[in-house]
Amino acid sequence: MSTSTTVTFLGGAGTVTGSMHLVSSRGRRVLLDCGLFQGLKPLRQRNWTDRVPQAASLDAVVLSHAHLDHTGYLPRLFRTGFQGPVHCTPATGDLLRIMLPDAAHLEEEQAEHANFKGFTKHRPALPLYTAADARQALDHLVVHPYEHDFPVGDGLIARFRRAGHILGSATVELRAHGATPATLMFSGDLGRPHQPILRGPEPTPPADLLLLESTYGDRHHPSDAAACLARIVTETAHRGGALVIPAFAVGRTQLLLWWLRQLEEAGRIPTLPTYVDSPLAIDASAIYLRHPEDHDLAMETLLDQGRNPLRTRHFQLARTREESRALNDLKGPVIIISASGMATGGRVLHHLKLRLPDPRTTVLLVGFQAAGTRGRALQQGAKQVRLLGADVAVRARIETLDGLSAHADQSELVAWLEGATAKPRRICLVHGEPESARTLARAIRDRLNVPTEVAEDGSAVPVR
Numbered sequence: 001m002s003t004s005t006t007v008t009f010l011g012g013a014g015t016v017t018g019s020m021h022l023v024s025s026r027g028r029r030v031l032l033d034c035g036l037f038q039g040l041k042p043l044r045q046r047n048w049t050d051r052v053p054q055a056a057s058l059d060a061v062v063l064s065h066a067h068l069d070h071t072g073y074l075p076r077l078f079r080t081g082f083q084g085p086v087h088c089t090p091a092t093g094d095l096l097r098i099m100l101p102d103a104a105h106l107e108e109e110q111a112e113h114a115n116f117k118g119f120t121k122h123r124p125a126l127p128l129y130t131a132a133d134a135r136q137a138l139d140h141l142v143v144h145p146y147e148h149d150f151p152v153g154d155g156l157i158a159r160f161r162r163a164g165h166i167l168g169s170a171t172v173e174l175r176a177h178g179a180t181p182a183t184l185m186f187s188g189d190l191g192r193p194h195q196p197i198l199r200g201p202e203p204t205p206p207a208d209l210l211l212l213e214s215t216y217g218d219r220h221h222p223s224d225a226a227a228c229l230a231r232i233v234t235e236t237a238h239r240g241g242a243l244v245i246p247a248f249a250v251g252r253t254q255l256l257l258w259w260l261r262q263l264e265e266a267g268r269i270p271t272l273p274t275y276v277d278s279p280l281a282i283d284a285s286a287i288y289l290r291h292p293e294d295h296d297l298a299m300e301t302l303l304d305q306g307r308n309p310l311r312t313r314h315f316q317l318a319r320t321r322e323e324s325r326a327l328n329d330l331k332g333p334v335i336i337i338s339a340s341g342m343a344t345g346g347r348v349l350h351h352l353k354l355r356l357p358d359p360r361t362t363v364l365l366v367g368f369q370a371a372g373t374r375g376r377a378l379q380q381g382a383k384q385v386r387l388l389g390a391d392v393a394v395r396a397r398i399e400t401l402d403g404l405s406a407h408a409d410q411s412e413l414v415a416w417l418e419g420a421t422a423k424p425r426r427i428c429l430v431h432g433e434p435e436s437a438r439t440l441a442r443a444i445r446d447r448l449n450v451p452t453e454v455a456e457d458g459s460a461v462p463v464r
Helices: 041-048 074-079 090-117 131-138 225-239 252-265 279-288 297-304 321-329 348-355 374-379 410-418 434-448
Strands: 005-011 020-025 028-032 060-062 086-088 141-143 149-153 156-162 170-176 182-186 209-213 242-246 274-277 315-317 334-338 362-365 384-387 390-393 397-400 426-430 452-454 460-462
Touching: 005 182, 020 182, 028 149, 028 170, 060 149, 074 090, 074 131, 086 090, 090 131, 090 141, 090 279, 209 410, 225 242, 225 252, 225 362, 242 348, 252 274, 252 279, 252 334, 274 279, 274 321, 321 348, 334 348, 348 384, 348 390, 362 374, 374 384, 374 397, 410 434, 426 434, 434 452
Parallel strands: 028 060, 060 086, 086 141, 182 209, 209 426, 242 334, 242 362, 274 315, 274 334, 362 397, 426 452
Antiparallel strands: 005 020, 005 460, 020 028, 149 156, 156 170, 170 182, 384 390
16 A cells, blocks of 8 residues: 555646546545536536546545535536545535535436437436435535544545635645655635635645646736726616626625625616526525625625625516516616526526627626637627527627636735745646646746646646
8 A cells, every 4th residue: 555645636637627636645535626527528528427436435525615616526426436425614515505406407407408309419318417416415515614624534634724715615735644744735716815705815834735726827817897897887888788797606696796786885887777597696695694704804894784795776686487587578777697607508598699689788707718618709709609509699798807706816826825834845736727827837936936837637646
């Protein structure tokens, strides 16, 4: 039996989605994250494979946060034999209890639709996993507060610290004891230091190896995000059009609502009817209000005053399908926030199909758009996109607002490293497209003089 500790990259290496890193130490095997691949078809097809060798022999899964590109493969993992504990923070556990059943429902719905329409190579089309698989995964959740050690296997101790990305997001410290002790740090998705709602990311402790995300490793977010959002809302209102915002149900929707409320109260935008058309986002917003351990001071203050920080003046929720369809009849200036954030599925597709041909419409992209997604196609100037079986002309104005991203940019990632109690011995970059990761690696080597490499899909590296 080897006494060393290694990490094998099973996803999230060379791409932004599919986060999954297998830690092996003295015969113990722990999975850091268990995410779905999204975007390009060759990546999505990997979700249908048994991505984790001998899944039944895993000791545990440790999750950094609830987004599906970090957790969405969990039901499939249980389907292939895993029966161990899944460790996460309390808020991540609460979010997963709404997100995994929702993801399973969509899988079952898409399979049923493919069978009904007959556009499937497989007869019958099957879901990637079912609601029963999702329930099984949820039965194995074990929650831990920040800053508390917990065992994940013989000789392996983990600890969560705030990552500031979404509610419940955490960095993961994993310490291997024994003849060759080693400390692995995993950033998960790292948030930004001064974003509203959440406390900022906490400094990283010393580590032999740091797995660091690199989503925006080659970019710097604009500092005037609020001003840009105010301009876009105001210009769209003056054109008499709809502002359609594809937004992740967890994290981005809540941040948008915070800023829209702030801008309204400051008189910087007109007060417009604002609709959240996503049952998942509605439920997630309620969970956001219930976890003060993650709230920053401004969020705490508003809640103490009895105010809802995630609600605009003319605010309406569309939970049912009938309420969602009714939005098609809306005229004049209106804001519609709907999932999914990369326009890969969900109710936002119906809004895009209806409103993309209208030049008065603005589609605002407020998150990272992975290669192969409709969001990326719109961002790159596509004149036509395929939506719900039809080719739809794009006459709407397409805007991108990176300043609302919940991912740290290059300067913020480097500043987080500079604020560490001690530099890591080595850094390996994950969760980024190749050019973004390479650019960040150069910046870290130049600024911090820390050996930094880019993770390669399927490769294994020693922790120490």
